[in-house]
Amino acid sequence: MTSPSDPSEPVTGGDAGANGEGPAGRYYGRGVPYLPMQDYPGKLIAIEGTDGVGRSTQIQLLREWLEVKGYGVVETGWTRSPLMQPTIELAKSSNTLNKLTFVLLYATDFADRLEKEIIPALKAGFVVLSDRYIFSALARAGVRGVDRQWLRNLYGFAIAPHLVFYLNVDVKTLIGRVLAARGMDFWESGMDLKSGDDIYDSFRTYQQKLLREYSSMADEFRFRVVDARRPIDRIQDELRKNVAAFLESSEKPAEPALTR
């Protein structure tokens, strides 16, 4: 075990403001002055975890389930803004990124999605499922030696999610899954850190560091840590149980009205 938090533990972490306490639904830091946050009806749920841990599969299943229950769902994912995606792809492929521009390109992408997707969806009462959130950016930049206080200030315009699920996995399991699924890629292996030419060694070292960064943020950002070494449906059950409890405590589901 390389990660300080034990993935065999069930769900831990705070309630991320489920009862109106804490920063959930508010800006983490100084925020965007021209977009004051109010108590919007929507909910923001982030699924975090390193590359290949199974985030998108879980989001797919969660979405299905939520829609059947009558919730409107919007998905958002890292580097998916129309404004920034081509630039980020180009920069990654041409290897011209240094660690600061890396961080800032991702922050721009996030700001674009925050203003144009996330906030409007929250206003309109959707459940927003975010595939990765700022924590991936914080972890990657932290591993690369970017000043942690500067990073937290930079992302002070991010909204604290109502729930953050962190899919926790050990590096050995991760390696097995990534190799079985699609192989190791340059960035996921942290090859830009130039710790060596061997992609396997680099992947292992880099992902170990990443997992450590994520774990170090668990308390600060109230992660609900989920053991992602288990089968897909077991993980999904746990996510659903938590999401259901949260949604019931914060609003009336549409289901009774529909079946009446």
Add this chain to the structure above:
Amino acid sequence: MLNNLTQPHEYPGKLFVVEGIDGSGKTTQLGLLAKWLSAEGHRVFVTEWNSSALVKAATKTGKKKNALTPMTFSLLHATDFADRLLYKIIPPLKAGMIVLADRYTYTAFARDVTRGVDRQWVRELYSFAVRPDLALYFRVPIDVSVDRLLARRIKLKFYEAGMDMGWSSSPVESFRLFQGKVLDEYDHLVNEFGLEVIDARGSITDQQRVVRNVVAQRVPITRVEITDDEPV
């Protein structure tokens, strides 16, 4: 918070920057300064705001579709700045060259805050920047700047005129309102960051004389050394 912007740098080179709203004449003055410093035998490198290839595509797309929000506008410019700082500004400074920057972080502080971005946030955003050895602020009344721009160009640009704020549908009126507020922000910056104010209403030659006098105090200039009584 990093404090690079408030602490002097330790590179052998010098960093001089010019600031001011559009139509203040700062680019003209920077060009003349570069000519003179080169003629004096200095190795000079000039870098312009928002000129890196990295973010050009995104800025262009965003501007063309008028799709930039104040936050993405601010972050894109910071990305451009970070890219240029690390590839274009710091290496020449390390090599002992003189770097002349046409606009610097103060442009972001003035413009982004005018657009509604948090004042402290944008300062902390740029806290990785190198503190200039000299920042010249070309202060000009809004009427003078409008007259200069209208005399030269057919049309004011969308973001330059602050049309994204929706304050006026007339580009000229919007420019006046927006850049007028930018001027107010610059006035705060003068004391906060110790900008050297140049009266930009004067003639080009008069201004350049002032500029060269100020710069001469910061770099070895042969003509200035003549007054020294040290024997050869």
